[in-house]
Amino acid sequence: MATTTSALDAERMATAEPSQLIVTWRRFRRHKLALVGLFTLLTLVVICFLAEIPIINVRLLAPYDPAVQDLTKEGIFAASSAKHWLGTDDLGRDILSRLMYAGRISLVIGLICTLIVAIFGSVVGALAGFFGGIVDTVLMRIVDLLLAIPFFPLLLVLSQLLGPLLGSIPTIIIAMTVFGWLGISRLVRGQILSLRGLDFVEATRALGASNSRIIFRHMLPNSLAPIIVNGTLDVGGFILLESTLSFLGYGVKSPVPTWGNMLSDVNNYFLNHPLLAFYPGIAILLTVVSINFMGDALRDALDPRLKQ
């Protein structure tokens, strides 16, 4: 008995291909820019998330409490020094600490929105593609309709109306995700349509699998590659959108710092203190560009047509 098993194992090992994950990683790391992006993003994430240990709220990396003000004449608009590495703002708050705390909010909002749209969009796309007919028509008409609406102006009003009811962070998440799932749903629908006629789906059905099992255990996992690529790029898109809304005053509101509202906070001073405007923007740019480098490389790495 034992010998048979090990013989089988040996055979499997001899013919085994490297796992999907390893293949993907090998192809991903061929892109130098993506590696630079991964490294930059990881650094930013570690710095931001270790600024303060969550739950017990003990500051770890952040040199100061981001809300503490120093309104003395020497405290405000301090230049960078050993005490304040990146200087202080108009209220004497430490810029570096604020950048770290702001990064947490911006990154988390980007991730949460992406998760929501990826799940919702995939489910809608899968239903439309799988059932076809009237379900498909209705769902896709809704998608077409929402795509015809210029969403950005609407986000401002939604935020203005919902903000006082729900608080600024939930509002911005809802507003951005309402229009965010359209692309993914179209993509997944296309994937499901092309999978629908394949033999393995027929085989699963012949074995008596239910519709939901076919969709969620077989079809969606097979559509994961484009969802992952799209989702990666979406994280960057949401971070940009959030920062733009916060900058205009329709996103996350002070005192909670985000990179966007740190910029809007310095609206009246940025001509005299250009560095105050420089830092948050460069943080946004570095984050989003890193994510886009990675998304591009993932697209190559996960594309089965490129398999050698």
Added chain:
Amino acid sequence: MTAFLIRRLIQGFIVLIVATALIYFVLTLIPGGPLTGLRAGGGNHITAADVKRIGYLLGINDRQGHNYEWYERYFKWMFDPNKAGGIDFTVAGLRLHGDGMLTGDWGRSLLVEPKRPVTAMIGERIPFTLILMSSSLIISLLLAIPIGIISAVRQYSKLDYTVTLLSFFGISMPTFWLAWMMIIIFAVGFKQWHPFGWQLPYFPSDAAYEQGKEGDIANRIYHLVLPVTVLSVVSVAGWSRFLRSSVLEVLRLDYVRTAWAKGLKQRVVILKHAVRNALIPMVTLVTLAIPGLFGGAIVTEGIFSYPGLGSLYLDAVGAYDWPVVMAYLLVVTSLTILSNILADVLYAVADPRIRYS
């Protein structure tokens, strides 16, 4: 083609009705509705009578302040046969009489420019935004097309790598921040720095023209430089990347190989055979970018205090000026739907393989 155009226009009209209804319902059905914010945001200027008047204009309540049912409101807002103004004429015994958005009665502004008719405000701003957006479209195309072609033809060259890297930064750019950086450098810095005693050519960062020079076209172009640059960065980056991969795809096709084999010059093969076909999908991409440009225009116009629709909208949303907000959304949604139709039509014109009939 005519049949297709008519069908597409009818479809577009239906989409417009449904889309505006959706926007209208979302905005008016949010608990508290637009009128609550009006009282909160408008402060003491807004009397109860004002709120009643705005509610009447938006189709929420009648003249006495009594609320309509939710399903009546959109129609009251669009076209209300019980109101006195607007359309009043008789065709073949059928009397059409009523008032509302469809008749062109868009109400008067509340706080942005109190008492001014919204149609006048929007009409005055539209040319500015159209100039800004079309300049940005033209300049983006003039830059993106050659950049895309060259980096495809010279794939993996140093130039291609540089362009790719720059375009990644372009599509990842927070535009409002870029606008500030440009202001700091080109509007303020270039005015203050005097290297070797020279005055650098600085650019203005506010308004559409200098006071008293509204007829001076050169002055207007001068004021457009910074906003157009900011608005174009993202599209140049995105479109040149798209065109690069599109050209690369076409260059692999058999008919291009045939063209090479016939001994045609490189210029002819690339420009006449490859690029022409590679440009077809660009038509859709560019026309579909128009709604995004309206969004970009809001940010850009806001920062550069450019008197277009976008900055008007920013002021209106901030001041809870609902007649202006609703009119803007109606105009921009219509323009977006029209540009979608235009995309389909242009696509058919550009690609002879497609026949709508």
